[in-house]
Amino acid sequence: MAVKEQLFINEITGFKMKDEFWNPYPWYKKMREESPVFYDERQDTWNVFLYDHAKQVLNDYKLFPSKRDRSLIPVPLSDNKVNLIFSDPPDHRKRRGLLSKAFTPHSLEDWKPRIQNIVNELVANIAKKKSVDLVQELAVPLPVTVIADLLGVPSKDWQQIKNWSDILFMPHDFQHIEELQAAKARASKEFVEYLLPIVAQKRAQLQDDIISDMILAEYEGAFFTDAEVAQTAMGLLGAGNETTTTLLTNMFYSLVKDQPGAYGELRKDRSLVPQAVEETLRYRFAAALDRRIGEDTDVFGPKMKKDQLIIAWVSSANRDENRFTDGESFDVRRKDIKHLTFGSGHHFCLGAPLARMEAVQALETFVERFSDYSIPDDFRPQDHLPPNNHNLNSLPVVVEE
Template sequence: MSNPIISLSEMTDFQSKEDEFSPHHWYRRMLKQDPVVYNEASDSWHVFGYDLVKTVLNDHEHFSSERKRTIVNVGYISEDDNNNEGEHHIPDRLDIHNVDPPEHRKRRSLLAKAFTPRSLRLWEPRIQALAEQLIAKFAHQPVVDIVEAYTSVFPVMIMSDLLGVPSKDHHLFKEWVNQLFLPSTHTTFAEINEMKRTAGEEYFKYLYPIVVAKRLNPGEDIISDLIRAEVDGDQFSDEEIVRTTMFILGAGVETTSILLANSFYAMLYDQPGVYAELRNNPELIPNAVEEMLRYRFNISKMDRMVKKDNNLLGIDLKKGDAIVAWMSAANVDERVFEDPFTFNIHRSNNNKQLAFGYGTHFCLGAPLARLEAKIALSTFVQTFSRIENVEGFILEDNLIPAAAGQSLGHLPLKLYT
């Protein structure tokens, strides 16, 4: 049987961490030369063009989410998981990622109410207060590591709060997320899987008593929402809820942390004049967030399995083939975005970016991520008149591996009030 993990390193062959962090040259080449290509080393097809990516993500009759191989190695495989086919720790009744419609719609609806506009309006004051609280801690420092002090802490505190667990323990959640979402290759799989198993067991032991207590006294949080939810007259078990929150926490922390860190990098190094523009025109921030997602969120991709033979992408695909849709490459497709390799917060159509996916599996947490990014940036630019990069910063030395790709481990900057 083929390996359950599709190793992207065998497809990309980047020569440095910086190449992976800023893969625009590679995306440009693939879009022009190989918009659909088979990679023998990973035994998988890869799709880069905008319209082709949308087809893969939206046509669940031909491209299924019920796959045997995946690029996302989340959680761990335990010794009793005999079929050894990827992630086994999201309860079936709450797994919205590895299922197709119509079952997908039923499961998604159980989680969707936590991310409605009404819920976001209720959460907005809490998110705003957390941004102000974190900024106050470093507001008078001349230099700050914005990743360590802000962008890596902000999302985990928000998710801890929204799940309904003590925010004082947010550092524990960050450590667990870092380990549970670690990427692995064929050679490192066993070692990293053991690290993930340890982190998963620690997380379970911590959260299980909290879920039990909330069942007796539910509040206004995601865990309580899951406790109240019913499927065909059945409620979720405490274990199912714990396992589901592990995924929600990870998905809500990892991607938003990277988006925020990359946003500051873009304002320091891609277009240094953007910060002053946002400071003077904060109404531009929502559009700036969309451009960050399009241009600087270079790590967005999803995998599918070919459900039936077809040539919808212009090549013959066979049932069972693994296929990876590179949304971040689609986001720099010049057939959709004019001058795509330029960072431009005034771009009129950057809301067409596919960073959060497309179709039935569009990211459930996208509205929350956008809200967090808007508040994080707005609160920051209102506090500081300008920022500057720190001399001697070497990008290659400050990148660390994450589930989605290389991410910033540190980003020092100068602050001016």
């Protein structure tokens, strides 16, 4: 099933200014308090902003199934046998099983030394320069290199892979929809054409990587075509680096700007590092996930009709003070951090353990190497945002050894 129609999230928020994209949280709070279940007439879409509502939307696949013909997802998607996004149990379990082996704790444990080597090299380069753009020197190259190696794609091509990913994950803008869709189609075509010879080479000589695993995998008595493997690898390469880049960037921003002194606390107590990663995911990570309404229901109060769409505003749910005490504050010592950033239920993000591992190893190594770091006083986040985007494309820092 291909997505036939795009949802435009910015048409719901009404955001125009970069200040609003960087700081959407006052709007989320207003919606939680005044319109926790909101109907957008223009796109015939329901929206929920509270934690309990969002979690139910993500967990209840019978009332809120994944199969839908409209979506927020910005990446062009084909209906191949490995597509997890628009499937539900029992089919989803079979499809997910084809990829899950590479992301089990045991498999990832084998990757720890390789990830640590990449981190060490990047941190050593930062130490030589002292003053760097942390996005370009760490947040971008680490995850794209790791996911490329994991799939079996030449890591030397990470910059080109990142360029394609940036285009594919660019948020849709109603005012420029045709131009964006054309750019995404070109990037998708080029990305798949790049991957097809790699898949063919691995089919001739299998290796220990995810692409080889997909070539060997059998699904309902059939094997995957080269095109299906390439399309799936494209999705994993894109999602596997975009999410972690955002996490790393926001984490280093929040440790200085959202909780001054937090980095010093990590220096004194390294056990706080995993909590700092989770708190970043809860506090500063723009996310909204959509589903279809499977039957007429008034589960959240208003009457919602079968086949309408519903959006779970995860970024709002993660700050819901009915669920998180002082939810509007960033706190690396927060204990209860059961956020919804990676989703919930059977669609919980397959790459979440890998993203967490990369972020923890990067922060532990950074804390070990540098006594402190600072962001310039005149740094304005809104000046470092791409159009219609919540994510920083640069973060200048000065490190101290």
